Amino acid sequence: MRLLTLLAQACAVLAGCLLTVITLMTCASLVGRNTTGWTIVGDFELSGAAAGAAIALFLPWCQVRRGNIIVDFFTARAGAATHAAMDRVGALLYALVMALMAWRTAVGGLSAWQSQSGTMMLGLPEWIVYAGMVPPLALCVVIGLVQAVRGFEGLTAASEARA
Numbered sequence: 001m002r003l004l005t006l007l008a009q010a011c012a013v014l015a016g017c018l019l020t021v022i023t024l025m026t027c028a029s030l031v032g033r034n035t036t037g038w039t040i041v042g043d044f045e046l047s048g049a050a051a052g053a054a055i056a057l058f059l060p061w062c063q064v065r066r067g068n069i070i071v072d073f074f075t076a077r078a079g080a081a082t083h084a085a086m087d088r089v090g091a092l093l094y095a096l097v098m099a100l101m102a103w104r105t106a107v108g109g110l111s112a113w114q115s116q117s118g119t120m121m122l123g124l125p126e127w128i129v130y131a132g133m134v135p136p137l138a139l140c141v142v143i144g145l146v147q148a149v150r151g152f153e154g155l156t157a158a159s160e161a162r163a
Contacts, residue, residue: 015057095144
């Protein structure tokens, strides 16, 4: 799990850097537009592509940290063993959903590559964004499967110690 935690942290750091660069680019474009009339062409396209990639890059860290929303209204009175079993089932379902998302994102990327589709202003190939999203989604699958098999005992403490 240590390797998975390191990979999830690397994804989160990359996502943070990506969002920082996009924020600085947007600020520069807005200041230029409102002061000198100069703007960065395609800033909206770049922001959208980066935001989509950043969301996918943050997902593995969220799963390692158990940061997804858990609704326990109906299980508040259940025992620890029931909670542990339900957490494992939830991790397995999460892994299955992430596998579906990784698969469909890969298919979408291949379709965008075959059609050579690009953004309107810059002509940025759309498959690049898809390609950047598939590895973190696949990492989510592996993390979810490990959590489903091994449970969460000690995994949260290990990831918190490294943070």
